[in-house]
Amino acid sequence: MIIKNKMSSYPPILSVLLVQLVVYTVHTALLPQLEPHLGYSVPLFWQMLSQGIAAAAISYAFRFSYWWVLIQLTAPPLLVLGLALNLPLWGFPTILLILLLVFWNVAVNRIPLYLTNRKTSEKLVSLLPKKDGITVADLGSGFAGTLREMAAQKPDQNFVGFETAPIPFVVSWVLTKLGPSKNVNIRFKSFWSVDLGEFDVLYCFLSPVPMAQIYQKASQEMKPGGMFISNSFKVPDHRADCVVTVKDGRKTKLLIWKI
Ligand SMILES: C[S@@+](CC[C@H](N)C(=O)[O-])C[C@H]1O[C@@H](n2cnc3c(N)ncnc32)[C@H](O)[C@@H]1O
Incomplete structure (x- = not known):
């Protein structure tokens, strides 16, 4: 409960990155233990899919809004997909920056951008x-x-x-x-x-x-x-x-x- 309150007091973008970082660290620690049992090395795409699922599950448990959960789920596998398609590396930070400049207030104070009809x-x-x-x-x-x-x-x-x-x-x-x-x-x-x-x-x-x-x-x-x-x-x-x-x-x- 205390952890939940602390999470929700951070700007969402920081909490989102923190969740991805924690999941990535746990994955990186567990993978060398797991692979000898599996008998093969897990392809990067599956690693990132598993990263996305774990990050989304944690975000859901911490009651992030649904679209943050969706971003947590899709960002890691999309990153690998982009690399596989040889998208230029600067493309990712550029897209991220544009999204940040549009949805600035979601990232910092949980007020999204949607428009009055x-x-x-x-x-x-x-x-x-x-x-x-x-x-x-x-x-x-x-x-x-x-x-x-x-x-x-x-x-x-x-x-x-x-x-x-x-x-x-x-x-x-x-x-x-x-x-x-x-x-x-x-x-x-x-x-x-x-x-x-x-x-x-x-x-x-x-x-x-x-x-x-x-x-x-x-x-x-x-x-x-x-x-x-x-x-x-x-x-x-x-x-x-x-x-x-x-x-x-x-x-x-x-x-x-x-x-
Ligand atoms: C849901 S949108 C509504 C946009 C517009 N009022 C409309 O109804 O079409 C909320 C807007 O508030 C902006 N916003 C959030 N916090 C703000 C703040 N402290 N000062 C100024 N704008 C802010 C967001 O960037 C976002 O564009």
């Missing part, structure tokens, strides 16, 4: 206060599609996105600059370091992990009457004032609190 963005527009001049923030704005949709529909309101994953930030910044709406502003800044008091509406689509903390921050900093909207994720011990179900494929729930 069009129907949910449209529903959000209809939920915004009918008042000019207000400022709406998307905490973790991804590629900022939601913000651009809202900004286009509400030209007299202001929209701000905060994003710290490098590639989503750059892409969203460029798309926003090229787009027609001048009332959107994307900032390369963690929402934890922002005073949320300047916003009338906060929207977030994050993960269960930060919800208690971000709600507490919002209720301490926002002005009375502010609106806090969470796509899908509840705040522990704080029932939403209103829940709106979107008519999309996954029946998205927008949970709304009045501050």
Whole structure:
């Protein structure tokens, strides 16, 4: 139990690498003992498959999210496959780096990148206060599609996105600059370091992990009457004032609190 808590307090990418390292060390120690009994030397691909299965099993036991378990399972055999196909060695770190720059916040604080769909963005527009001049923030704005949709529909309101994953930030910044709406502003800044008091509406689509903390921050900093909207994720011990179900494929729930 103590081990489990310690594991979950590390950034996931470090825990993932640690699991692979431990499994690799155990494999390397066991293999010379095992091979004389088997009567043949185990091919590298089977070694890496076994490495992937063991790493995935440990990750599953430590309750890593499913897609980390999948990565643990597939990365070692794919590495060998890549080598067998003579892919250039620099290809692996390059792919890893690109994935890291896109999914930065999964690697460091367990907040993945997935995007609000069009129907949910449209529903959000209809939920915004009918008042000019207000400022709406998307905490973790991804590629900022939601913000651009809202900004286009509400030209007299202001929209701000905060994003710290490098590639989503750059892409969203460029798309926003090229787009027609001048009332959107994307900032390369963690929402934890922002005073949320300047916003009338906060929207977030994050993960269960930060919800208690971000709600507490919002209720301490926002002005009375502010609106806090969470796509899908509840705040522990704080029932939403209103829940709106979107008519999309996954029946998205927008949970709304009045501050
Ligand atoms: C699930 S995505 C949602 C993207 C976008 N809001 C949408 O609904 O389409 C969550 C985003 O939050 C970003 N994020 C996570 N922690 C952050 C932080 N502390 N500051 C800024 N962005 C963060 C992630 O990089 C990711 O792009």
